[in-house]
Every structure is written in C-alpha cells, then in structure tokens.
Amino acid sequence: MFLPASFTPLWSAPAASPPSGLWFVFEGGRLLTSATACQANALTVPQGDGPPVTVDGARCIGLLGELPCWAARAGVEAAPPGFTLEPLRRLFDRLPDELVAVAGRAAQVLEFDRTHRHCGACATPTQESDEGRARRCPACGEVYYPRLAPAMMVLVTRQGPGGRELLLACGTRSRAPVYSALAGFVEPSESLEDCVRREVEEEVGLQVCSLRYFGSQCWPFPHSLMVAFMAEYASGEIHCQEGEIVDAQWFPAGRLPALPHRLSVARRLIDHAVAEAEQ
Ligand SMILES: [Zn+2]
Known part of the structure; x- marks a missing residue:
C-alpha cells in the first residue's frame, strides 16, 4: 500500500480549509464507509459538508489532489443508515488502492493521538x-x-532438483491458511540484517546468506514499517517454532499455496521471486 503521487501529506489543515473532503472516520479499527464504497471506481468514502456522524479529535492528514483528507474517531459505535463500519483489511478489494493507503495514514495518526x-x-x-x-x-x-515499528520480512529461496524453491510459512496468527514469507520485529541493538538471520533461525531453524534488499512498505496494523529482503538458503533442516509457525515448507516456484493479499509487501516479494525463477 503506497500513498498516491497526488497525495500531499499534512499534519494540520491549510488555512480556511472547509470541512468538506474525504473523511476517514474510525471506530476502534473499523472504518466508516458509505454503502456505495463497494464500487472501487470513485472517491466514495463519506464526502460532503462534513462527516456523517459526530466525531472526536478530527485533524487534516493531507490533500488528495485538492481535496482535504480528514481523520477522526467516530462518536458513535454503530454506523448510521447507508453506512458500514468495517476493519480496513476487509476493505482492501472494495476501496480504490489509493484510498486504502490514505486510510492507513489516517489510522496511524489516530492511533498516535489515542495512545499519547x-x-x-x-x-x-x-x-x-x-x-x-x-x-x-x-x-x-x-x-x-x-x-513506527520496524519489522523485517524475508523470502528464503534455494535451488531445488526441479528449479527454484521458495520457503513459505503459515503462522499461528494468520486467520486464513495463507503461506507467506517470514517476518518479525527488529529488537533493540539489532540491524535489519541481524534481525533477518535471527528470525529465520528462530522460526524455522535455517541459516541464510546473500541477503538482498527488496523494498519497504508501511503496514498500518497498527504502525509497522515492513522492510523486505530476499535471502539464499545456506544450511539447516526446517524446524517450526512452536507457538509461532504452524507449518513451513519449500514450494516449487510454479506450485504455490494460498498467498497473502496483493497489497502486502509479502505478496510483491513472492511474485518477484516467482518472476525471477521463470527467467
Ligand atoms: Zn512529562
């Protein structure tokens, strides 16, 4: 999820800014959207003279083109008629990608205000x-x-008998049976590279080498900065960490299990490795 080029991040509203624009109103982790927000072809988050419900702690978080974008906490627990309150992740395929990214910024700013x-x-x-x-x-x-909590993600690959293989794991916290790259939070005193090697060793008992930086991405659940790497398998046998990893396997690049959502950096990483394997 990336902020669109047309978005200008701000921390407060420009002078004389009207309350009209895009309102990203959250109740807990749920975003208020209009019933028509399910058509991913327009700026369909509640829009107009102001928010459709009473709100607390409203603040401008930027401009999408010329349109002010507002973040606020809902003053109500139930959505009014014509609106729904849903976790942002469930709206990934129903809101335009650019609005998901701006909503992610809104969620992080509101979380900062709430906890400080x-x-x-x-x-x-x-x-x-x-x-x-x-x-x-x-x-x-x-x-x-x-x-911001820096977290690393690493996709370990190796040359198998039939071509490139990807190490993918299913974590205990994954709600659907989805296989993904390994990930973990950076600890005090660690470099990202230290974190990659420690997490791979802890989660699956393997050693890796040839780390390559792939890319980074904000992941606002609630405030991660994911930094993704590719790594080459060096040694060891897979041993899943109890309580963290349900299953981890080597998958041939052409025969992969259910994968994370396309907006995640994990999915971009996996797609990139598959494209490399097919070259
Ligand atoms: Zn003090």
Whole structure:
C-alpha cells in the first residue's frame, strides 16, 4: 500500500480549509464507509459538508489532489443508515488502492493521538507540538512522535532438483491458511540484517546468506514499517517454532499455496521471486 503521487501529506489543515473532503472516520479499527464504497471506481468514502456522524479529535492528514483528507474517531459505535463500519483489511478489494493507503495514514495518526494523550514519563496530559507532528509534555518537556515499528520480512529461496524453491510459512496468527514469507520485529541493538538471520533461525531453524534488499512498505496494523529482503538458503533442516509457525515448507516456484493479499509487501516479494525463477 503506497500513498498516491497526488497525495500531499499534512499534519494540520491549510488555512480556511472547509470541512468538506474525504473523511476517514474510525471506530476502534473499523472504518466508516458509505454503502456505495463497494464500487472501487470513485472517491466514495463519506464526502460532503462534513462527516456523517459526530466525531472526536478530527485533524487534516493531507490533500488528495485538492481535496482535504480528514481523520477522526467516530462518536458513535454503530454506523448510521447507508453506512458500514468495517476493519480496513476487509476493505482492501472494495476501496480504490489509493484510498486504502490514505486510510492507513489516517489510522496511524489516530492511533498516535489515542495512545499519547498523557506523558509516559510523568503522566501529565500532552499537547500538540511541532505543527501537529508531535505531542509535547508541558511539565517535563518530553516530546513524542508517531510510533513506527520496524519489522523485517524475508523470502528464503534455494535451488531445488526441479528449479527454484521458495520457503513459505503459515503462522499461528494468520486467520486464513495463507503461506507467506517470514517476518518479525527488529529488537533493540539489532540491524535489519541481524534481525533477518535471527528470525529465520528462530522460526524455522535455517541459516541464510546473500541477503538482498527488496523494498519497504508501511503496514498500518497498527504502525509497522515492513522492510523486505530476499535471502539464499545456506544450511539447516526446517524446524517450526512452536507457538509461532504452524507449518513451513519449500514450494516449487510454479506450485504455490494460498498467498497473502496483493497489497502486502509479502505478496510483491513472492511474485518477484516467482518472476525471477521463470527467467
Ligand atoms: Zn512529562
């Protein structure tokens, strides 16, 4: 998920900005969309003079073309007639990709506001700072910026008897039986490369070499920055980590199981490896 080129990120509204535009109103992790938002051909998130429900903590998060984009928390728990409240991930195939990406930014900004209302050092209520980019404690001066959690993803491949093979795993947290690349959060003092080697060893008991950077992507569930790598198998036998990995296997590039959604960096990584294998 990538912000479109026509999007200008902002932290507060331009002067005299009207409340009209695109409203990304969340209740918990659910986004309010109009019933017509299921047609992925138009800017169909609630639009008009203002949001369709009472909201808290509204703030402008940028411009899509000339259109202000607003993030806010819903003041209601149930969607009004003609609207639905659904987790953002369930809207992946029903909203235009560009709106999914802007909604991801809205979700992250709202999550930052929600979790930084008080100073973590002295518990004093924080105030908006740095034109909306940060929150500052007026008592002790601590400054908080939106939290981003760097996570690595790695697709391990090897040369099998019939061609290139991909190591894909099914995690205990995956809701559908989907096989994906390995992933994990970076720990204090680690480099991304250290993290790749540690996670592969922990999750499947293998050693890897020849790391290649592939790309990165924001993953707003709730605030990950996924950094993806390719790696070559070096040694070891697959041993799945209990409690983390249900199954991990070598799959021939031409015969893959159910894969993650096309908007995920995991899927782009897998598709890239398959294309390389077919060359
Ligand atoms: Zn403080």
